[in-house]
Structure formats: structure tokens, C-alpha cells
Amino acid sequence: MPDDVQNLLPLTPTVFHMLLALADGEKHGYGIMKSVEDETQGQMQIRTGSLYGSIRRMIEGGLIEEKSERPDPELDDERRRYYGLTDFGRRVLTAEAERISQALLVIQKKHVLGGV
């Protein structure tokens, strides 16, 4: 498993938002898709093909993993697969968030957003 967090930065917007969607808990494919759409106010919409292509790459990269336990087996289709962050994935997300936060500090300092 790759262990050099910095080598993966900056993340692509798709990977970053998918990791962000999983930051508060495990989700199935549609849950990730919906979460990304909601959290970006509809600015980013991941289609099914891209979603599972990214899931495959992120599993291979050790960022996420399929979870064997289900949030509520009785209320859910047992064929659904849930995904969650790995420890490495969480460290990568944290590093990317710090990178963006630093950029945001510069943005605020230089008043790029106009009056902020």
C-alpha cells in the first residue's frame, strides 16, 4: 500500500469530494453520488460510470475499502456494497484539507474574494 501522502496531492476534485463524502461515515454508491452533489450545491455531479471507475482506483490506491458490516441490514438491500475511508485515506484527506486551508488563508489575506 502506498504510504507517501504528499505524493498524491493535490487530489483531483472527484477524488477529494468522494473522500469528503465518506468522511462522516460509510456510504453506498448512490449515497456517495448524492452526498457529492448536495455538498457542492449541484456544481459537481458524478455519473455512475465515473463513480465506480473512481471507486476501483481508490480501492487500488488504498484510500477506501469495502465494508463488510452494514449500517442497518434490515432496512437495506443486502446486495448493496458500502465503502469507507481507510486510515491512509483519512490521512490523505486531512493533508488535502490542510493544503486547501492554507490556500484559503492566502485568499483571505489578499482579499481575493472582495471585502472578505
Next chain:
Amino acid sequence: MRDRLVISERIYQALLYLYPKAFRMIYGEQMRQTFRDACRATYRGKGVIGLLGLWMPTLFDLFKTAFEERTRQGEIAMSKTRLIGLAGPLTLLVGGLWLASAVGDAAFQTGVVRDEALLGLAALPFFLSFIPLLFALLGTRLRFQGSAGAAGRFGLMLSVTGSAGVIVCVLASILSGMLSQDAGQVSWLNYAAVVCVLSIRIGFILFGVDALVTRPLPRWNLLPLLLGLSVLLSLPLEWFGVPAFLPAEWANSFLHFAFTGVCWVLLGFVMLEPGRERQPVGVG
């Protein structure tokens, strides 16, 4: 509602066969479920129009990612370079098929051929043309992704999606016709096919307008716009009737097919010429 969603889901399930088997075995069922959830949510909120709106980008995404997965697994030897190289010959082929459609249609309209059984045969080149068109447009999109403007790139993406949509609609019509005895049940597929054909034209209008500014083709940069607008050629004849100096009623569709066919052929010739397209920086 249920029928539309079930057909939608079945079409998507069938299209999943475009992905490599190994990928499909792991993610196929999940993709079907995810698409089903998206369809249900969209249909509840926005109805049939919303469903069509979901299908258009989904189709483009599906063809793109299936191609990527097959390339990644080494199942497709066709590189981007080869696909770009094939765009010209395939566009020529599309032109040829449209010209054949023009001749076939005129043969029936003028009564030269009267056998009803041959009517389907005459329409075949038109429907078949959408298969080479899909790959020709994919190659065109790849070739000009660095040299066309944002509107041109979006237009070509719309055209790729539209041609993929026509193929899906034709397949779905055949499938639905086999499954259902009620002909009215498949009428929405006809509307979807019209939307897809219009998407190809609108896409080419966008690409055409952009081409006049960015000039990505080696020459004849007006051609894409003419192709997009050729659908309008038949509208005045439809609305105001055929003028007396034109041979007969059949002139309408003949002119449309022939003019569009000639445009495709000319575009094909232009696409055979090597370009000096610049590639986008930092695209991985």
C-alpha cells in the same frame, strides 16, 4: 411510471456489457442499483424530461468510462491516436450511408421501387450510420479537445451523446417491440430518439460556431455549422410546402439526406488531413 423505469433500467443493464467482464463482475450489479436509485429520484422530481436529462450525460459517461476500462485492461488495442486517425474514414462512411439513404428514400417516394418489403432495407443505411458516427465523433472530440473552444468541446460531447442515444433508442425500440404488443407504449422512445438526433445537430451548431472562431479544421471550417444547420433545410419546405420549381414532394427528404450526406463526406475528406492540434496542458 414503473414501465418507463423498468425499461430504463434494462437498457442500462444491457449497456453494462460494454465494460470488461472483470470490472462488470465486481461493479455491474452495484452500478445497476445506483443508476436505478438515480432514475427513481429523478423521475419523482422531474418526470420523463428529467429522466431524459439523466440519460444524456449518463450515456456519454458510460461510453467514455467503458472505453477507459477496456483500454486499461488491454482489451482494446485501439489507442486514442488510432481513434483520431479513424475519424476521417468513418465520417466518410457516414456520408456514404446518408447518400445511400437519400437514394433509397427517393426511390420509394418517386415510385421507382414499390415493394413494401424493401422499405426497411432502404432505411437501414440511415440507422446503421449512427454506429460509425459514434466512433467518428469520439475521434473528432479527441482530436480537437486541445484546439476547439469550450463551446466546441461541449458541442462535440453533446453530439457523441446524441449518437449513442440514437443507437440505444433503436435497440430499445426493437426490445420493447418484442416485449410489448402495445405499440403506443414505445412512443416515448421515438421522442427520445428525436431529442438525440437534435442533440447531434445542436452539438454541431455549437462546434460549428466555435470552429469559425478557433478554426480547428485544416480548412473549410464552415462545414460543421452547415452540418448542424442542414436540419433546418427541410423546415421551410415542411412549413410552407414544396415550391413549384422543385420536382415533387420527395424533394424535401431527398434534399435533407443528400445535403447532409455531402457535408459528412466533405468533413470526412477534411478530417483525413493531418492537423496541428495542440494538446491540453496538465490533463492526466
